[in-house]
Amino acid sequence: MSALPAKVDVLIVGAGFSGLYQLHHLRKLGFNVKVFEAGGGIGGTWYWNCYPGARVDCDATNYQLSIDGIWQNWSFSEYFPDWKELREYFAHIDRTLDLGRDISLNTRVVAAEFDGAADEWVVRTEKGDVVRCRFVSFCTGFASKPYTPKIQGMETFRGIIHHTGLWPQEGVDLRDKRVAVIGTGASGVQIVQEAAAVAQQVTIFQRTPCTALPMVQRKLDADARRKLKEGQLEVFNCRRKTFGGHIGSFTDRLPSDFSPEERKEFYEQLYARGGFVPLLCGFRDVYTDDDTNDWAYAFWRDTVRARINDPWLQEKLAPAVKPYPFFAKRPPLEQNYYDVVNQSNVSLIDVNENEITRITHEGIQTADGIEHQFDIIVLATGFDAITGSMIQIDIRGTEGATIFDKWTAFASTYLGLMTTNFPNLFFVYATHGPTAFGNGPTTAEVQSDWVIHCIRYMRDHKLSRIHPKKEAEEEYTKLVNDIGDKGMWSKAKSWYTGANIPGKTVQHLSFSGGLNVYADMYRENEEKGFEGCEFS
Numbered sequence: 394m395s396a397l398p399a400k401v402d403v404l405i406v407g408a409g410f411s412g413l414y415q416l417h418h419l420r421k422l423g424f425n426v427k428v429f430e431a432g433g434g435i436g437g438t439w440y441w442n443c444y445p446g447a448r449v450d451c452d453a454t455n456y457q458l459s460i461d462g463i464w465q466n467w468s469f470s471e472y473f474p475d476w477k478e479l480r481e482y483f484a485h486i487d488r489t490l491d492l493g494r495d496i497s498l499n500t501r502v503v504a505a506e507f508d509g510a511a512d513e514w515v516v517r518t519e520k521g522d523v524v525r526c527r528f529v530s531f532c533t534g535f536a537s538k539p540y541t542p543k544i545q546g547m548e549t550f551r552g553i554i555h556h557t558g559l560w561p562q563e564g565v566d567l568r569d570k571r572v573a574v575i576g577t578g579a580s581g582v583q584i585v586q587e588a589a590a591v592a593q594q595v596t597i598f599q600r601t602p603c604t605a606l607p608m609v610q611r612k613l614d615a616d617a618r619r620k621l622k623e624g625q626l627e628v629f630n631c632r633r634k635t636f637g638g639h640i641g642s643f644t645d646r647l648p649s650d651f652s653p654e655e656r657k658e659f660y661e662q663l664y665a666r667g668g669f670v671p672l673l674c675g676f677r678d679v680y681t682d683d684d685t686n687d688w689a690y691a692f693w694r695d696t697v698r699a700r701i702n703d704p705w706l707q708e709k710l711a712p713a714v715k716p717y718p719f720f721a722k723r724p725p726l727e728q729n730y731y732d733v734v735n736q737s738n739v740s741l742i743d744v745n746e747n748e749i750t751r752i753t754h755e756g757i758q759t760a761d762g763i764e765h766q767f768d769i770i771v772l773a774t775g776f777d778a779i780t781g782s783m784i785q786i787d788i789r790g791t792e793g794a795t796i797f798d799k800w801t802a803f804a805s806t807y808l809g810l811m812t813t814n815f816p817n818l819f820f821v822y823a824t825h826g827p828t829a830f831g832n833g834p835t836t837a838e839v840q841s842d843w844v845i846h847c848i849r850y851m852r853d854h855k856l857s858r859i860h861p862k863k864e865a866e867e868e869y870t871k872l873v874n875d876i877g878d879k880g881m882w883s884k885a886k887s888w889y890t891g892a893n894i895p896g897k898t899v900q901h902l903s904f905s906g907g908l909n910v911y912a913d914m915y916r917e918n919e920e921k922g923f924e925g926c927e928f929s
């Protein structure tokens with residue numbers, strides 16, 4: 394681990410895709426850069442989320458950085474790689490670019506305060522180290538603050554209890570254990586699939602059914618890898634021009650272009666391709682038209698129900714009445730979730746009918762008075778997403794107020810990259826970026842490019858402070874909210890809007906107009922000399 398310096402040009406917080414990309418490019422430009430990473434390894438989310446079954450829901454060709462020298466010498470073995478292989482990929486990046494010498498692991502940033510007299514940030518770590526920097530860039534991701542619901546008695550449980558986002562690095566053996574999984578988002582679905590194969594018993598505690606789509610996992614043999622490699626540059630060139638930052642975008646097709654039979658056949662083909670992109674992009678108006686959305690849900694529901702034996706379970710997992718607009722919550726990708734629920738060692742408790750009243754020494758007690766005994770309780774309960782990653786840090790700007798004070802009631806940003814009263818502070822893959830709707834590496838690159846170019850511009854023009862104008866921030870924030878209101882996301886309670894966290898303001902936290910539109914907008918901004926910002 395590197396010794397901490399007293400002063401650097403740029404301090405990056407977080408060693409995931411964004412942090413590594415910025416470190417590499419800023420270092421190449423001659424800046425003195427350090428990365429502080431809270432985890433004991435690099436990889437961001439793939440360091441923390443090492444629970445059994447954790448794997449990415451974007452395909453391997455899109456889920457990588459476009460840095461020259463990295464992609465040419467790397468091939469994934471599966472189309473949707475798991476956390477272990479993703480960690481190997483990050484180790485490859487580290488080795489190839491020799492990044493480690495500028496990364497301090499186990500170094501959690503807890504506070505940052507702007508020193509207006511020096512135009513510098515004073516950053517503090519949990520261990521009490523203090524570092525000064527001209528620029529601070531938060532690459533803390535959208536999911537670095539796990540959410541654990543307050544359940545009475547949690548501390549009294551004598552077995553093993555962990556949140557999926559804080560899974561022990563040494564792992565937890567699920568074999569022959571009685572396992573409870575609370576939560577049925579992507580994390581819950583993934584761990585249930587693994588546990589069902591080896592555990593004595595798995596009990597799913599479900600509050601809202603997810604609408605999981607088939608992953609259609611594929612092993613990539615030498616031939617498949619060669620073909621993907623041949624098309625890789627094309628993927629990098631095209632993905633920034635798509636809505637979600639991955640290949641596959643909305644078409645102009647409408648359901649009315651098809652007869653009912655053709656429409657079903659068309660959707661069956663898309664469904665069979667796997668992943669959420671084909672189905673999401675099948676009809677242009679699935680996000681905006683109620684009839685299209687209802688039809689898409691009904692297709693999904695009937696397809697899933699056909700795999701589930703028990704009628705009660707069918708209704709729990711794929712209800713007759715659409716629980717929320719299809720795609721208004723991010724659909725997990727499943728490999729055999731709707732099959733393993735038929736197994737005799739898997740059961741489901743609907744916490745709406747039979748709520749969790751407390752955690753006991755032995756397990757979980759429900760409202761019907763039954764104490765369900767477990768060896769392991771998995772909290773797959775999600776994250777205080779997007780804003781949470783930054784507002785958990787005591788970041789104080791020119792007025793002395795914190796980011797928490799500023800964003801708690803109403804988040805406002807300029808281009809999802811900066812916010813007023815916090816000069817020389819950048820954030821990416823975070824508040825008001827294309828975050829929830831954008832492929833991670835693409836979003837990281839697109840937004841980081843603006844940050845890198847801005848820092849270079851300031852050096853070239855001998856500027857020491859950048860600050861977004863209030864009117865520019867108001868205008869961009871209005872845009873985020875106006876576009877967000879046109880979609881269906883507010884009709885579901887999810888991390889997209891903060892509705893998954895009790896007491897959190899429900900608002901649009903991501904730019905939902907598409908990564909392509911976002912990229913055009915910020916490019917224009919850059920070409921106009923970072924219009925919307927004041928420099929000194």
Ligand code: N01
Nearest residue numbers: 448449450542576577578579580581600601723773774775
């Ligand atoms: O979290 P989630 P996640 N009692 O918020 C339930 C990415 N990711 O970690 O829906 C009972 O989706 C909650 O119920 P409800 C991916 O982008 C990706 O699974 O609020 N249940 C919900 O079912 C994903 O979208 C992968 O009613 C409670 C669940 O917990 C994002 O991270 C893998 C509860 C939380 O689901 C988050 O996914 C993993 C309570 N008190 C994650 N409180 C990949 O595949 C909450 N819940 C890449």
